[in-house]
Amino acid sequence: MKNLLKLSLIVFLTVFATSCSDDDNGDVNAGEVTIAAFVQNNPDYSSMQAALVRTGLVETLDGSTEYTVFAPNNVAFEAFLNANGFASLDDVPVDVLTNVLLNHVVPGNNDSASLSTGYINSLATFGTTTNNLSLYVDTSAGVRINNEASVTTPDVAVSNGVIHAVDAVIGIPTIVTQATANSGFSILVEALIAASDANIDYVALLSGTASSPFTVFAPDNAAFNNLLTTLGYSSLSDIPQPVLQLVLNYHVLAGVNVRAEDLTDGQTATTFQGEDITISLANGPQIIDATGMPANISVTNVQTSNGVIHAIDKVLLPQEVIDIVDPTIAGLAMMTADLSSLAEALTITGLDTVLDDRNAEFTVFAPVNSAFDLFLTANGFASLSDVPVDVLTQVILNHALTGTVLSSSLSTSYTSTLATYGTSANNLSLYINTESGVTLNGISTVTTADINAANGVVHIVDSVIALPTVVTFAVADPTFGTLVSALTRPDQPDFVSVLSTANGTSPAPFTVFAPTNTAFEDLLTELGISSLDDIDTATLTATLNTHVIAGANVREENLVDGTVSTLGDDIVINATNATITDQNGRISNIIVTNVQAANGVVHAIDKVLLPQ
Incomplete structure (x- = not known):
């Protein structure tokens, strides 16, 4: 040659x-x-x-x-x-x-x-x-x-x-010329042929000028494979032809040649199927379908004589089809390109079966792929397969709640995830703050809410919610802002590092009785001082230590009457009345219990405990 x-x-x-x-x-x-x-x-x-x-x-x-x-x-x-x-x-x-x-x-x-x-x-x-x-x-x-x-x-x-x-x-x-030429659209071409019948010939339609020009959002092969996996089908022939027609029609705008430069954020367009799609430009050009899960536009402006093609990485589903196929939470993850890392994690841990159960309801805060990338890098892992399965399982469960909780039902408060403390059945806590959007444990923000699934609801988040330590909750909950300031005062020991010690490594686990901001304000009034800076180094250290029991995860149900040794001075617990008395006879009420972290438990109290 x-x-x-x-x-x-x-x-x-x-x-x-x-x-x-x-x-x-x-x-x-x-x-x-x-x-x-x-x-x-x-x-x-x-x-x-x-x-x-x-x-x-x-x-x-x-x-x-x-x-x-x-x-x-x-x-x-x-x-x-x-x-x-x-x-x-x-x-x-x-x-x-x-x-x-x-x-x-x-x-x-x-x-x-x-x-x-x-x-x-x-x-x-x-x-x-x-x-x-x-x-x-x-x-x-x-x-x-x-x-x-x-x-x-x-x-x-x-x-x-x-x-x-x-x-x-x-x-x-024509549209068909380019769809046929690119092997990355081979399944789309198969779908066009499989969906054609006596009433509509998709190849002829998209090769001609009737109803043209067309704007076609063309799913690539990976997108179709994800759809088949999600629906439990082995091939396109398993999808009922009327359903396949609805799906294909939802990817076509008739009578317009909409190029990338014509797209605007929030723009809506009525498809050939009859339902609208929405354009989002906040995270690059994306198409939002009836599932609420975005499809990324990966290639733009493939211009033909009878319209333009934009390649996308997810098969778009109209509500009419969702009502028919009704995907589960696991299914939504598998059919959404930007949740492919989550889908992989579900498969590795076996939780895909759990979240595919149509007889149970869950709420899942679903991290996007970039969130998993950052999580892996921060923890020294090259890929999800490098994360120990038991650890990955708990991390994923830390994003799931029992029941369907829509965004309108979320409020600033603690809830429990499906992750657990150690080998116990005690579920880890999740701090939800709704003062400005929805943030979780102070590290993850909901970017897209209320994506309905057959067995619950999905909220898209921008960060992986790592397994929390007692420090995580102290920092996340503004109620403990003064406590955090005290723990991080430059003249103090490195309380943050100590209280972040992994469970099973001494001195973890910890039981922390955490005074609220109001408790600290009352203390300043009681001592006749204006700020924490007026408390000398040794006294503040001893005071903070008096709020921590090391080597024990003492939950509310495990509290018993009697004297307990802390890292500072002894305290006396009255389990019946849920109070703590310090060595000065001052009584503090336990006002919030069982904020469970991966390395201990936090109970909020209304008075700062003082050492003798």
Whole structure:
């Protein structure tokens, strides 16, 4: 093949050299003449030469501006004329012939080494606009254009660019042309065929002009595979044809050619199916369907003669289909590209089965992929498979609540997740703050709320909610703001590090009796001082230590009457009355109990305990 290419190039140059000369220098090389001159002097391109003359494009390709031309030979033009019912080039309307020729011309000098699989724009345009038509270049085996023409001789250098000989005329592409050319849309093409019946032929529709132009949001193969997995189907043939038709119709806007630059945040559009989709630009261009789960637009402005294609990474589902297929929480994760890490984690831990149960209801705060990436990096893991399964299981469970809790029912308070403390059945706590949006444990924010599933609801969050320590809750809950200030005062021991010690490592676990801000305000009044800064270092250290029991996770139900040793002074607990008495006879009430962390438990109290 390599020798054949060399031979073909030699033939081209020889033909040109024997047919083209100048007054001063005699024969010239192909690289010394323009694209137009090369075509004119090569008899194998007489049809192309005639087409250039008829359309007035000779001057365009005879100047100094550089172009890349995919040049069809005479045989290719003859096949094109026969296929389209023309007896000769003179029968082709000039405007049509002009656009066909321009569809073989690409701006700039693009030799074969610079071509890669993907989309480039030709000089042909959509209708009367300046929007250039797209060419799909496939370099997986040689160079093929729009799956119609193959490069037979590449890199014929000319003075104003480069010529690649091709074996077919590259016709003006339609939506179907580009869907068929790109193997990444092969399942979409299968779906178009499978959904066609006597009432609607999707291939014919999207190849024609009726109802055109079209704007098509085209799911890639991975998106369709995710959908099949979610629905429990092995192939497209398992999806009822009416359902498949509804799904495909939901990806098409009829009568409009909406390019990426036409999209605006919050914009809605009515699909061919009849329901609306919403555009979101907050996190890059996305499409929001009836599930509320965004689909990312991965490729934009694949312009064809009868519309434009934007590739997306999720199959869009209208409410009409959701009502039929009714995906579970696990299903939503699997069919949503930006939740693929969550879906992987569910599979690794076996929790996909739990969240696929239609006989139970859950609320899941679902982290997006970027949140998992940050979580893995922060904890020194290369991938989710590197995280110990028991740890990953607890992390995922820490994002799930029992029952369906819509955003309207969330309030600033503590709730319990499905994660547990150690080997016990004690569920970890989750601090929800709704003062400004919805934040969880002070580290994760709900970005999209109330995505309904067959077995509950999903709220999308921007960070993984790591297993909390007692410090997590102290920092997250503004009620403990003064306590945090005391713990982090520069002259104090590193309380944060100590109280963040992992469970099972001494001195963890901890039982912390946490005074509220009001308790500290009362203390300042009691002592006749204006701020914490007026308390000397040793006294503050001893005071803070008196609020911590080390080596025990003492929950409310485990409290018993009697004296208990803390890291500071002894305290006396009255379990019946839920009070604590310090060595000075001062009584503090336990006002909030069992805020369970992974390394201990927090109980809020209304009076600061003082050592003797």
